[in-house]
Amino acid sequence: MPVVAIDDPDxxxxxxxxxxxxxxxxxxxxxxxxxxxxxxxxxxxxxxFPLQSLLVSERRLEALGDLVADLPADCPVYAVSQAVMxxxxxxxxxxxVLGVGVRGEEPSxxxxxxxxxxxxxxxxxxGIANHDNVGGIFRNAAAFGADAVLVDPATCDPxxxxxxxxxxxxxxxxxxxxxxxxxxxxxxxxxxxxxILALSPGGRRSLSEVRRTARMGVLLGTEGPGLPDAIxxxxxxxxxxMTGDFDSLNVATTSGIVLHHLAMQA
Amino acid sequence: MPVVAIDDPDxxxxxxxxxxxxxxxxxxxxxxxxxxxxxxxxxxxxxxFPLQSLLVSERRLEALGDLVADLPADCPVYAVSQAVMxxxxxxxxxxxVLGVGVRGEEPSxxxxxxxxxxxxxxxxxxGIANHDNVGGIFRNAAAFGADAVLVDPATCDPxxxxxxxxxxxxxxxxxxxxxxxxxxxxxxxxxxxxxILALSPGGRRSLSEVRRTARMGVLLGTEGPGLPDAIxxxxxxxxxxMTGDFDSLNVATTSGIVLHHLAMQA
Numbered sequence: 001m002p003v004v005a006i007d008d009p010d011x012x013x014x015x016x017x018x019x020x021x022x023x024x025x026x027x028x029x030x031x032x033x034x035x036x037x038x039x040x041x042x043x044x045x046x047x048x049f050p051l052q053s054l055l056v057s058e059r060r061l062e063a064l065g066d067l068v069a070d071l072p073a074d075c076p077v078y079a080v081s082q083a084v085m086x087x088x089x090x091x092x093x094x095x096x097v098l099g100v101g102v103r104g105e106e107p108s109x110x111x112x113x114x115x116x117x118x119x120x121x122x123x124x125x126x127g128i129a130n131h132d133n134v135g136g137i138f139r140n141a142a143a144f145g146a147d148a149v150l151v152d153p154a155t156c157d158p159x160x161x162x163x164x165x166x167x168x169x170x171x172x173x174x175x176x177x178x179x180x181x182x183x184x185x186x187x188x189x190x191x192x193x194x195x196i197l198a199l200s201p202g203g204r205r206s207l208s209e210v211r212r213t214a215r216m217g218v219l220l221g222t223e224g225p226g227l228p229d230a231i232x233x234x235x236x237x238x239x240x241x242m243t244g245d246f247d248s249l250n251v252a253t254t255s256g257i258v259l260h261h262l263a264m265q266a
Numbered sequence: 267m268p269v270v271a272i273d274d275p276d277x278x279x280x281x282x283x284x285x286x287x288x289x290x291x292x293x294x295x296x297x298x299x300x301x302x303x304x305x306x307x308x309x310x311x312x313x314x315f316p317l318q319s320l321l322v323s324e325r326r327l328e329a330l331g332d333l334v335a336d337l338p339a340d341c342p343v344y345a346v347s348q349a350v351m352x353x354x355x356x357x358x359x360x361x362x363v364l365g366v367g368v369r370g371e372e373p374s375x376x377x378x379x380x381x382x383x384x385x386x387x388x389x390x391x392x393g394i395a396n397h398d399n400v401g402g403i404f405r406n407a408a409a410f411g412a413d414a415v416l417v418d419p420a421t422c423d424p425x426x427x428x429x430x431x432x433x434x435x436x437x438x439x440x441x442x443x444x445x446x447x448x449x450x451x452x453x454x455x456x457x458x459x460x461x462i463l464a465l466s467p468g469g470r471r472s473l474s475e476v477r478r479t480a481r482m483g484v485l486l487g488t489e490g491p492g493l494p495d496a497i498x499x500x501x502x503x504x505x506x507x508m509t510g511d512f513d514s515l516n517v518a519t520t521s522g523i524v525l526h527h528l529a530m531q532a
Contacts (some may be wrong), residue, residue, distance in 0.1 A: 084432050140519060147507035168514050210529050240526065243411035248434050253406060253522035256515065260506065264474050 003061065003068065003077045008149065009084045014264070016100045018057050024161050030103050032159040034172070036095040042169035044070050049101045051075045051122060057082045057096035064097060101172075103159060109184070111150055112177040112190040116215075120147040121262055122194060123255060124219045126182045126227055127154040134158060135166025135221065136252025142170035144259035145266070149176040150185050150217075182231055189217040193235045196235040198227050199254055201247055203239030207258060210238055212265035218258050223251050269327065269343045272421025274331040275350045279342070283321050284354045286489065290427050296369050298425040300438070302361040308435035310336050315367040317341045317440060318358050322515065323348045323362035323457045330363060357461040367438075369425060375450070378414055379458040380441040382481075382502035386413040387528055388460060389521060390485045392448045392493055393420040400424060402518025408436035411532070416451050416483075448497055459464065462501040464493050465520055467513055469505030473524060476504055478531035484524050 002152055007013060020033060031052060034043050037060075043051060044067060054077045061079055068077050085094045107115075113122070123141050128134055134156050141149050156163060156170040189196050194217040197210065218229035219235070221227035224228065240249060240257055249257075272280060286299060303326075309317060310333060319489060320343045322330055327345055334343050352358045373381075379388070389407050394400055400422050405529050407415050415424065422429060423435040445451035455462050460483040463476065484502070487493035506515060506523055515523075 136519065137517060139514065139516060140510040141513050143508045162483060170512060170514075173512060240341065241530070242409045244528075246408040246436060248405065248436075249409050250402060250405060250518075251404065252516075253519050256519035257523050257526050263509075264507070 001226045003056075003079050005079045007081075007084070009087050013053070013078060014055070014080070014088050016053065017088050018090070020098070020161070021091065027157075030166070032101045032103055033161045034099045034101050034164055035093070035097070035161060036165060037097055039065070039164055039169040039172070040097055040099050041067055043099060043101060043172050045158040046173060049104060052100040052102055053078060055080065055085065055098045057085050057093070060096035101159075107175065107177050109150060109177040109179050109188045110191075112150075112175055113188055113194075116147045116192075119214045119266075120194075120216075121259070122146060122148045122150060122189065122217045123259070124152075124179075124185050124189060124217055125155040126152045126185065126219060126231065127222045127225075128251060129154060129156050129222070130221065131156050131160050133250070133252045134160075134165050135163040135171065137255045138163070138167035138170040138174055138231055138251075140252065140259050141174045142167070142254040144256075144263040146174060148257055149174055150179055150188070151176060151186050152179050152182045182228060186219070186231060186234065190219040197258075198232055199240070199258060200226055200232055200233045200237045201239055201242075203237035205236065205238050207238055207261055209242050210261065210264050216262060218255070218262070220251055220255055223248075269322075269345050271345045273346075274351070275353050279344060280321070280346070280354050282319065283364055284356075286364070287357060298367045298369055298430070299427045300365045300367050300430055301362055301363070301427060302431060303333070304437070305430055305435040306363055306365050307333055309367060309438050311366065312439060315370060318366040318368055319344060321346065321351065321364045323351050323359070324361035327373055357375070362496070367425075373441065374442050375416060375443040375445050375454045376457075378416075378441055379460075382413050385480045385532075386460075386482075387525065388412060388414045388416060388455065388483045389452050389525070390416040390418075390455065390483055391421040392418045392451065392485060392497065393488045394486065394517060395420060395422050395488070397422050397426050397428040398432050399516070399518045400426075401429040401437065402516075403521045404429070404433035404436040404440055405524050406518065406522040407440045408421075408433070408526070410522075410529040412440060412525055415440055416445055417442060418445050418448045418451050418452070425480075448494060450496060452485070452500065459501075463504045463524075464498055464501045465506070465524060466492055466498055466503045467505055467508075469503035470503065471504050472499075473504055473506050473527055476527065478528050481514050482528060484521070484528070486517055486521055489514075
């Protein structure tokens, strides 16, 4: 499909790209927004989510020629001036490339866990509403070869624009499923034979003592309140030892330390 | 010193709080801006940097009563409406508390390293211009008991407002010094008996093989280009093994994994 040059900022084909930030807040009904060259290359290469269209600033068109050439024939590429791009999106898109992806149907928690290999590592996120943290956890999950991520209803959407960006595209790579509640997340892992670890500053065992089992699930909660007591009371709790007077770790960093520890025992 | 209520947004005593974000960009000549209750409590409790004044939204005054009571007698507290606070600062200060700190004289790199104990862990940052990453690295340094952080000229100021915030105040806790160049940073560590590790995706040894020495310095570079070849050629290089097709870690997460590994061998 040839590149379509568009001059008119009111062209209806640009509608999905209008007011990007406001749309972030209300969601996109079956679609998601991906931004930046690295993320879009990954999206196209993996092919897990179809791309509905691509919007490219004219000044980036040449540099992105091979990306455009790799697109399926039914994905239009709209080329606009940087001014039209920024005007339509509502802020400066300095990366010069946006894409609208199609979510497709998400696997159920059971279907996802059922399909994993006998030896598998899964992260379970409970109440993690911060997009940077969710993106950071996905990045670490992909870097250390975690097989899946499960999210509870209070955790933010992994396909939120900023979460995808912070994940450097890992949210488009590592499969995820949503649990109906923190309990359902925990019970799903147990039902599929996962040993469950819950990270907590007051955890019973130090991470360095933890030995990898074949199927292992790691639960992570928010930085302030942490995981609910109802969860901590039901599973093995694990702490990362810190210096006495400054025991504060970011949850994405925590995920990196834990997944690295477990991946090294693979 | 009693709390001073101020109604007039043009009151000259509010001058240091004017246009916070614009000031972030040009610097504050001997001062720095700290924000939020957690950070300001740490600033006052540690006492490493004097507080020049505190600006509190009236609605937060009661909750922060003990913080105000702990201030030295020469530190004025200005109480303003949230509207005046937001108007003066130039954006919504939803945390409701700001403070201006005094930098004081920074130690030289040699003075800082000289004063460390025989067993010491130091992080050295080269070219890390991103405030989130510098803040995140300081947070990990404090959490894992690193004794100091060294920064090269291309690394952002640890006392930049956002770096302090992301560090959750750790930038006010862990001592730091500036090196005149990446070479001077490396040579300073060597001169003071530090074994030097340079983190790099292509590093020769895997992190899990690294054994802690008494004085150990860990060099971290930017995520894209990494540490300069001139540095990588002169010291032991270390990698964090990742999954083949997604080898991408955030540099703050990297610092957490490495410092945790070394702190566990203390």
